[in-house]
Amino acid sequence: MKQINLTLPYHPESFADFAPGTKVLLNGVVYTARDMAHKRILQLIEDKKELPFDLQETAIFHCGPSPARPGAICGAIGPTTSSRMGPYIPALVDAGLRVIIGKGNIDQSYQNYMTNHRAIFLVAIGGASAVLSQHVVSCETFLWSDLGAEAVYRMELRDFPCYIPL
Amino acid sequence: MRKISARAITEAIYQAIRKISFAPDPDVTRLLKEAQNNESSPLARDALSIILENHRLSPTLQIPLCQDTGSTILFAEIGIEACLAEPLSQSLNRAIIRAQQEIPLRASIVQDPLFPRVNTGDNSPGIVHITQVEGDGLRLTIGQKGGGAENTSFLKMFTPATGANDIVEYITAKVLAAHSRPCPPLILGIGIGGNFETAPLLAKRALFEKLGRPHPDPQYRALEEQITEGINAAGCGVQGLGGNHTVLATHILSEPCHIASLPVAVNVQCHAHRHITVEVSRETN
Ligand code: SF4
Numbered sequence: 001m002k003q004i005n006l007t008l009p010y011h012p013e014s015f016a017d018f019a020p021g022t023k024v025l026l027n028g029v030v031y032t033a034r035d036m037a038h039k040r041i042l043q044l045i046e047d048k049k050e051l052p053f054d055l056q057e058t059a060i061f062h063c064g065p066s067p068a069r070p071g072a073i074c075g076a077i078g079p080t081t082s083s084r085m086g087p088y089i090p091a092l093v094d095a096g097l098r099v100i101i102g103k104g105n106i107d108q109s110y111q112n113y114m115t116n117h118r119a120i121f122l123v124a125i126g127g128a129s130a131v132l133s134q135h136v137v138s139c140e141t142f143l144w145s146d147l148g149a150e151a152v153y154r155m156e157l158r159d160f161p162c163y164i165p166l
Numbered sequence: 167m168r169k170i171s172a173r174a175i176t177e178a179i180y181q182a183i184r185k186i187s188f189a190p191d192p193d194v195t196r197l198l199k200e201a202q203n204n205e206s207s208p209l210a211r212d213a214l215s216i217i218l219e220n221h222r223l224s225p226t227l228q229i230p231l232c233q234d235t236g237s238t239i240l241f242a243e244i245g246i247e248a249c250l251a252e253p254l255s256q257s258l259n260r261a262i263i264r265a266q267q268e269i270p271l272r273a274s275i276v277q278d279p280l281f282p283r284v285n286t287g288d289n290s291p292g293i294v295h296i297t298q299v300e301g302d303g304l305r306l307t308i309g310q311k312g313g314g315a316e317n318t319s320f321l322k323m324f325t326p327a328t329g330a331n332d333i334v335e336y337i338t339a340k341v342l343a344a345h346s347r348p349c350p351p352l353i354l355g356i357g358i359g360g361n362f363e364t365a366p367l368l369a370k371r372a373l374f375e376k377l378g379r380p381h382p383d384p385q386y387r388a389l390e391e392q393i394t395e396g397i398n399a400a401g402c403g404v405q406g407l408g409g410n411h412t413v414l415a416t417h418i419l420s421e422p423c424h425i426a427s428l429p430v431a432v433n434v435q436c437h438a439h440r441h442i443t444v445e446v447s448r449e450t451n
Contacts (some may be wrong), residue, residue, distance in 0.1 A: 127438035
């Protein structure tokens with residue numbers, strides 16, 4: 001099993017390093033987004049408004065964390081099913097996004113769109129939330145707190161384990 | 167008549183939710199360890215070791231096994247000589263709200279599926295199924311079910327011309343089409359018979375059977391093995407990372423059905439299999 005480190009921002013020139021079956025330890029700041037947050041980000045893109053963070057510099061993590069206990073950095077952390085967010089992928093890639101963390105397979109057409117733009121899809125393990133939480137250095141609600149678990153959280157990750165799917 | 171207080175029931179449900187939030191079915195841990203020893207894909211082996219580490223860390227750190235702390239399901243067997251102080255749904259919802267705040271769990275329920283999808287904010291309401299039994303006991307089976315696996319569950323109304331092999335083929339194709347979306351390795355609960363509303367209930371109940379138990383009927387046992395082995399041979403594997411462990415166990419339950427019908431329902435369960443059965447004892451009253 002090949003293993004590499006990725007510290008964000010990701011440089012698309014290194015695309016060849018991310019071959020299927022590679023384990024990736026991810027470092028840097030990412031933003032979570034689920035169904036509702038994607039709708040709102042897409043609306044911003046359509047309205048040609050400024051985005052709340054630079055998509056090129058970061059990654060979007062398909063994740064809705066559970067609340068943290070008092071004093072803890074974060075609660076349970078893990079991926080949600082990425083296929084639901086598939087239809088949003090082309091617009092986000094056009095806006096500069098090159099790294100997505102999630103789980104499950106996404107439709108081949110969206111996977112192809114990512115590959116053509118040398119964007120990478122990283123699979124994180126579902127049902128491993130206590131372990132994954134140990135790779136989160138900081139976690140705060142960043143945007144749209146009215147969405148609860150579906151809000152955008154800003155998370156700093158350290159050696160966060162994921163894989164390039166086969 | 168035995169009276170059972172609302173407090174006793176709420177407390178029993180709350181403690182059950184608390185326990186399963188940090189601990190899967192112990193048989194899942196056993197099956198995952200067996201899988202790890204027989205796993206052909208290095209990637210899947212790596213993922214399995216992370217999942218097993220999670221089983222150890224979750225109770226220690228008191229961080230839920232999965233961030234999707236699910237919808238809460240309650241199957242109750244109520245003795246005809248037991249008298250409950252309030253409707254079970256009320257006790258259940260009180261326990262859910264307390265669990266959401268105190269553990270804390272993720273609020274993952276919307277008030278309406280369409281118009282509009284607003285989060286209830288406290289993870290209520292739960293889902294209740296009641297069966298009446300002899301005696302004065304109260305037996306509660308509580309489960310936490312994540313959305314990812316539930317979304318890949320399915321039902322088909324076959325007709326009697328269908329053979330067992332057609333059913334195996336259909337289930338295998340559907341589970342493989344779901345690929346890694348339900349977070350394999352999986353447990354498949356299959357309900358055969360009944361009708362349009364009871365087959366899925368049977369499928370969910372099948373998930374609560376003792377994991378890996380051999381089916382008492384050799385014909386159904388063969389069917390369970392065929393389904394598990396057929397899917398595992400196709401190589402989706404742990405979280406879609408390849409290898410030979412997409413399904414850990416398949417459980418079939420069957421019941422009588424109409425002469426024209428052959429309903430088949432499959433409830434797909436991820437490895438974060440959180441369920442427990444408790445008796446509300448006399449002492450807790
Ligand atoms: S399918 Fe199961 S393990 Fe995967 S995210 Fe949902 S609850 Fe967690």
